[in-house]
Amino acid sequence: MQPRTNxxxxxxxxxxxxxxxxxxxxxxxxTRGAAHADESGSTGPVGHFSRAVELIRG
Numbered sequence: 022m023q024p025r026t027n028x029x030x031x032x033x034x035x036x037x038x039x040x041x042x043x044x045x046x047x048x049x050x051x052t053r054g055a056a057h058a059d060e061s062g063s064t065g066p067v068g069h070f071s072r073a074v075e076l077i078r079g
Contacts, residue, residue, distance in 0.1 A: 050076045
């Protein structure tokens with residue numbers, strides 16, 4: 022088995038950190054979107070998905 026290099030360990034840690042930050046950002050965005058839901062929009066999972074798409078598109 023090859024020993025892990027510092028560069029490999031840093032790369033892995035960077036990827037894990039980026040995934041954590043992206044997950045937190047997505048969760049916060051969806052929570053804000055659900056808290057300020059548009060009354061005219063559809064409800065249920067499809068409504069939340071379309072709201073998420075709107076948030077991602079900006």
